[in-house]
Amino acid sequence: MERQNGEPLVRMVNIHKWFGRVYALRGVDFEVYRGETVGLIGDNGAGKSTLIKILSGYHQADQGEIYFEGQKVRISSPRDARKLGIETVYQEQALAPNLSIARNIFMGREPVRRWGIIDRKVMNEESMKALANLGLRLRSPDLPVVTLSGGERQGVAIARALHFKAKLVILDEPTVALSVKEVEEVLEFVRQLQREGISVIFITHNLYHAYDIAERFVVMARGKKMADVKKKDTSPEELSQLVIKSAFAE
Amino acid sequence: MNDGRMSLGRKLLLSRSSSVLIVLVVLVLGFAILSPEHRFVDPDNLKVLLSLGSEFSIIALGVGLLMVCGEFDLSVGSILVFCSFVFLRLFEAQVPLFFVALTTILVGAALGIINGLITVRAQIPSFVTTLGTMMMWRGLALLFSGGEQKGCDVSTVPSRYFLPFFTGRIGGVFPAQAFWFIVFAVFLGILLHYHRFGNWIYATGDNRDAARAMGINTDLVKTVCFMIVGVLCGFVACAQIARTACFTSRAGEGWELKAVAASVVGGTSLRGGVGSMVGIFIGALTISVIENGLVVMRIPYFWTYVVFGLVILFSVLSSMYIEKKQREAHR
Numbered sequence: 001m002e003r004q005n006g007e008p009l010v011r012m013v014n015i016h017k018w019f020g021r022v023y024a025l026r027g028v029d030f031e032v033y034r035g036e037t038v039g040l041i042g043d044n045g046a047g048k049s050t051l052i053k054i055l056s057g058y059h060q061a062d063q064g065e066i067y068f069e070g071q072k073v074r075i076s077s078p079r080d081a082r083k084l085g086i087e088t089v090y091q092e093q094a095l096a097p098n099l100s101i102a103r104n105i106f107m108g109r110e111p112v113r114r115w116g117i118i119d120r121k122v123m124n125e126e127s128m129k130a131l132a133n134l135g136l137r138l139r140s141p142d143l144p145v146v147t148l149s150g151g152e153r154q155g156v157a158i159a160r161a162l163h164f165k166a167k168l169v170i171l172d173e174p175t176v177a178l179s180v181k182e183v184e185e186v187l188e189f190v191r192q193l194q195r196e197g198i199s200v201i202f203i204t205h206n207l208y209h210a211y212d213i214a215e216r217f218v219v220m221a222r223g224k225k226m227a228d229v230k231k232k233d234t235s236p237e238e239l240s241q242l243v244i245k246s247a248f249a250e
Numbered sequence: 251m252n253d254g255r256m257s258l259g260r261k262l263l264l265s266r267s268s269s270v271l272i273v274l275v276v277l278v279l280g281f282a283i284l285s286p287e288h289r290f291v292d293p294d295n296l297k298v299l300l301s302l303g304s305e306f307s308i309i310a311l312g313v314g315l316l317m318v319c320g321e322f323d324l325s326v327g328s329i330l331v332f333c334s335f336v337f338l339r340l341f342e343a344q345v346p347l348f349f350v351a352l353t354t355i356l357v358g359a360a361l362g363i364i365n366g367l368i369t370v371r372a373q374i375p376s377f378v379t380t381l382g383t384m385m386m387w388r389g390l391a392l393l394f395s396g397g398e399q400k401g402c403d404v405s406t407v408p409s410r411y412f413l414p415f416f417t418g419r420i421g422g423v424f425p426a427q428a429f430w431f432i433v434f435a436v437f438l439g440i441l442l443h444y445h446r447f448g449n450w451i452y453a454t455g456d457n458r459d460a461a462r463a464m465g466i467n468t469d470l471v472k473t474v475c476f477m478i479v480g481v482l483c484g485f486v487a488c489a490q491i492a493r494t495a496c497f498t499s500r501a502g503e504g505w506e507l508k509a510v511a512a513s514v515v516g517g518t519s520l521r522g523g524v525g526s527m528v529g530i531f532i533g534a535l536t537i538s539v540i541e542n543g544l545v546v547m548r549i550p551y552f553w554t555y556v557v558f559g560l561v562i563l564f565s566v567l568s569s570m571y572i573e574k575k576q577r578e579a580h581r
Binding site for chain 2: 056058077078079082088090094095096097098099103106107108109110112115116117118
């Protein structure tokens with residue numbers, strides 16, 4: 001599968017970011033092709049989260065450009081990102097635990113009737129449909145999210161992205177704090193995204209969680225991109241060596 | 251309970267509001283039976299309860315709504331007294347009553363917005379912001395009024411609508427204040443539970459980061475909730491002066507914590523994201539019933555706080571228990 005010939009879905013060019021005196025991103029180039037799954041790996045503090053938060057509108061780059069489907073774009077808020085079709089599933093932060101599944105899926109984009117009154121019937125039906133598309137069967141769209149398992153919660157967050165026709169889904173440490181069984185569940189959701197032709201960025205510091213599903217790996221350390229390799233050209237051993245080496249190299 | 255759909259009876263029993271309702275019913279029955287000559291249920295007392303109690307309860311509705319979005323307002327009593335002072339001054343300046351009332355309510359809205367803007371812009375916990383504005387607005391009201399009580403008899407001005415609007419009796423019996431309490435509760439209940447803005451309030455209180463990531467302007471949501479509280483304070487300032495025909499710089503003293511208590515008794519979480527308008531409504535009513543009931547029972551006023559304390563602790567403990575049962579039922 002050679003994708004590099006086509007136009008990337010997203011291309012980030014020479015991205016710099018300062019947080020006060022901390023130089024968090026030092027000129028990073030990063031791209032994702034259509035339907036491609038990229039594993040973004042690196043130690044804590046490597047700049048992975050900062051990079052994707054710029055892409056999802058949570059932070060703005062101090063320097064650098066972003067192209068989406070070939071067009072130069074400015075992403076200055078999460079709303080901008082979602083308009084482009086970029087959905088982010090943050091680690092442990094994506095959902096409101098006391099709200100129902102349906103209210104979470106439609107959070108901020110509630111289907112309404114006249115005067116802004118929520119159309120519950122549509123919201124509940126669409127929620128169940130979105131979950132079923134992901135292969136997730138939950139008893140009722142009215143259940144509060146807090147009653148779900150960790151894997152099911154990630155499923156709800158991913159179903160939300162799927163429902164709103166995302167072109168790119170960013171998963172920020174989706175397998176952190178999950179049991180082995182739940183990790184497998186989440187990976188299955190990601191495979192469903194792949195089958196739908198959606199591009200995925202999978203951020204993790206557990207290389208082995210990403211290895212099965214990603215086609216390409218980008219290794220970051222200390223605000224720089226250290227490596228960008230296709231899975232067929234590497235092995236888990238080589239990748240983990242890369243992560244360790246680049247974390248200590250200077 | 252494996253099908254996720256519980257029977258209505260069980261649902262009611264397991265809802266947070268039910269424990270509050272039980273407390274309220276027990277209190278009402280207790281006061282009715284134990285008060286001398288059953289004076290608690292005397293029509294005259296009920297009218298007093300419904301008109302006085304509703305003034306506080308209207309404000310408590312707003313405070314509860316604000317708590318659902320994760321913020322506090324300790325300045326309600328002070329916004330109330332400041333609004334009353336604005337009312338007094340405008341009334342003395344012989345401004346037409348309609349504009350007096352309108353301005354009073356707008357000033358309330360403005361003070362609420364100030365609370366909101368300071369809280370969200372400077373990212374100060376609203377507990378602290380409103381502690382500051384609580385002292386400031388009451389301080390200014392005291393300063394300008396000299397701390398005195400001043401007559402403000404609205405009935406001296408010919409107006410066909412003002413007094414009936416705020417203090418009338420519907421059908422000659424039902425106090426207007428109680429009518430407004432119900433109207434505000436229904437309106438805010440629809441807003442919170444059926445309107446998209448209500449979903450934003452819950453999301454903001456439950457997980458602000460998630461709400462923001464989903465494109466909800468959480469700063470705006472919070473500021474609007476603060477404004478709603480301010481509007482209710484302004485409204486009650488008008489109603490109170492209409493009823494008492496005087497301005498007192500002690501108006502609304504102690505209401506801030508009573509309003510928080512009403513919300514907590516009604517099942518609202520101090521951490522935000524949890525609460526219902528039915529619960530807040532019943533909670534506010536419970537606080538009013540306790541205050542009135544103890545007076546009717548001729549129990550020294552100081553006992554009021556002891557009873558408040560017991561009721562708050564009981565409600566919190568029982569709602570925690572219900573929550574636990576609820577989760578078990580879902581599993």
